Amino acid sequence: MHHYSSPLVNLSVVLAIVLALLALTPSFLFRADTHGNRWRNHGSAVLRGAANPVMHYTAMAAVTYTYSNASPDLAHAVSISSLGILGISIVSVMVLVVALLTSGVDRLQKQRALLDQLFEQAPQTVALMSMDNRVVRVNREFTQVFGYGPQEILGRRLSELIIPDEWRDEDESYAHLVAQGQRVDAESVRQRRDGSRLHVSIIRVPVFLPGGQIAVYAIYRDITERKRAEERLRATSEQLRALSARLQSAREEEGTRIAREIHDELGSVLTSLRWDLERLDKTISAAADEAQLQTLREQIAAMMRLTDTIVSAVRRIAQELRPSVLDDLGLAAAIEWQAQQFQARTGIVCQCDCALENLALNQTQATAIFRIFQEALTNILRHAQATKVEITMKTEAAHWSSRSATTGAALRRLKSRVSAHLVCWGCKNARASHWRAD
Numbered sequence: 001m002h003h004y005s006s007p008l009v010n011l012s013v014v015l016a017i018v019l020a021l022l023a024l025t026p027s028f029l030f031r032a033d034t035h036g037n038r039w040r041n042h043g044s045a046v047l048r049g050a051a052n053p054v055m056h057y058t059a060m061a062a063v064t065y066t067y068s069n070a071s072p073d074l075a076h077a078v079s080i081s082s083l084g085i086l087g088i089s090i091v092s093v094m095v096l097v098v099a100l101l102t103s104g105v106d107r108l109q110k111q112r113a114l115l116d117q118l119f120e121q122a123p124q125t126v127a128l129m130s131m132d133n134r135v136v137r138v139n140r141e142f143t144q145v146f147g148y149g150p151q152e153i154l155g156r157r158l159s160e161l162i163i164p165d166e167w168r169d170e171d172e173s174y175a176h177l178v179a180q181g182q183r184v185d186a187e188s189v190r191q192r193r194d195g196s197r198l199h200v201s202i203i204r205v206p207v208f209l210p211g212g213q214i215a216v217y218a219i220y221r222d223i224t225e226r227k228r229a230e231e232r233l234r235a236t237s238e239q240l241r242a243l244s245a246r247l248q249s250a251r252e253e254e255g256t257r258i259a260r261e262i263h264d265e266l267g268s269v270l271t272s273l274r275w276d277l278e279r280l281d282k283t284i285s286a287a288a289d290e291a292q293l294q295t296l297r298e299q300i301a302a303m304m305r306l307t308d309t310i311v312s313a314v315r316r317i318a319q320e321l322r323p324s325v326l327d328d329l330g331l332a333a334a335i336e337w338q339a340q341q342f343q344a345r346t347g348i349v350c351q352c353d354c355a356l357e358n359l360a361l362n363q364t365q366a367t368a369i370f371r372i373f374q375e376a377l378t379n380i381l382r383h384a385q386a387t388k389v390e391i392t393m394k395t396e397a398a399h400w401s402s403r404s405a406t407t408g409a410a411l412r413r414l415k416s417r418v419s420a421h422l423v424c425w426g427c428k429n430a431r432a433s434h435w436r437a438d
Helices: 006-029 037-061 082-120 140-146 165-179 224-287 290-321 324-328 331-346 363-384
Strands: 002-004 063-065 125-129 135-138 184-191 197-208 214-222 349-353 388-396 399-406 418-424 433-437
Touching: 006 037, 037 063, 125 140, 140 214, 165 184, 165 197, 165 214, 197 224, 224 290, 224 363, 324 331, 324 363, 331 349, 331 363, 331 388, 363 388
Parallel strands: 349 388, 399 418
Antiparallel strands: 002 063, 125 135, 125 214, 184 197, 197 214, 388 399, 418 433
16 A cells, blocks of 8 residues: 655655756856856756656655555556557657757757858858859848849849850859869959949859759959059059159250250350460460560460360260260260260279160160169269179160179169169179169
8 A cells, every 4th residue: 555745745846846947047047148158058957857856756755655455456557568668768769859859950040040140241242153153042232232132133144144245254264163173263344233334353162062062152342443543543653654754854855955055055155265365375475575474374374274174064064964975876875985984084994895786766765774874883883882894785585785794783673675784793792783764
């Protein structure tokens, strides 16, 4: 015979409720607190698991059994067979499997929702395509930039919608690279729904799916404003380059004019003055006595030397402003003349091999080369500590070049068709430098 203790039965129910509440309370109260969330979840699971055995064994303690001489009534007894045991086991396993599947589905739904939000909220234009270039999905930014709604673009080829006809061959080459598993980074032109065009930077990435399939993840970024800024900068640079060339040309023209005026006017005046002094010397030689004659001759000789000095200075200034040999005899003769002048002025030996004929250079090119050569000689004098300079002019592959060897010089670098090379040796910090000029 069995007897129940009501207080213990009630206590078993109360304990189960209390343990369940203690297990669930932290999960709801501290839901936003991610710090220590792992250990709190483990503790809650232990409490929830403990609620069942605590209730079970407390209730079992509430039952007492006593022996009785009366025969038991087995009319309503159930026989526990192996089939019953199997059924109970299967139900337990099914409950466990269902719980695991439910948890997995819930996690997958959360991950999908997160990925959907990331895809839709991406700040760049994003399109997901199949390997045959058909649209699988586009995000919100895509519809705003290109003007196509998600429903009207799904399943259609992207090349038929946003790629201009003249750029389709390029897009096919990109698709071929992605099909081989390569990432594509490029810049191109795309077309909106209204027909307007925009410059975009393109990133196309292959996405490998189960079963060996490949999808394409394409990102487009509008760079139209950047391209416009580059065009404006390029136009400004061209204008500045043209202005610089014009200023250089104007300076050369002005130097030519000043040199001509100095040579023609001031030079002729000084020459006439020297002739007048010579005639004066001849005139006073017959009229003055010997003492006065010697004094006057010395004064006249000093004036003539001063006149010669002024004439030489005028010629030198005129040649520096615009050497007439460059206009009269050409670039090769001008370089030889400049080398001779440099040797006479500095004492540095110059060997010049400029035996070139029929140089196809216009006046602007010849002037630029001559000015750079002058600057090269100036750098040699200032920095190279040179004792010898070798200058060679020759034509290579339809380009004009000048090769100069010294014991040291550093030249500025300018891009051009015309080039020269200086090889330095035998000096402190010897080095080679290459220069070009338009």
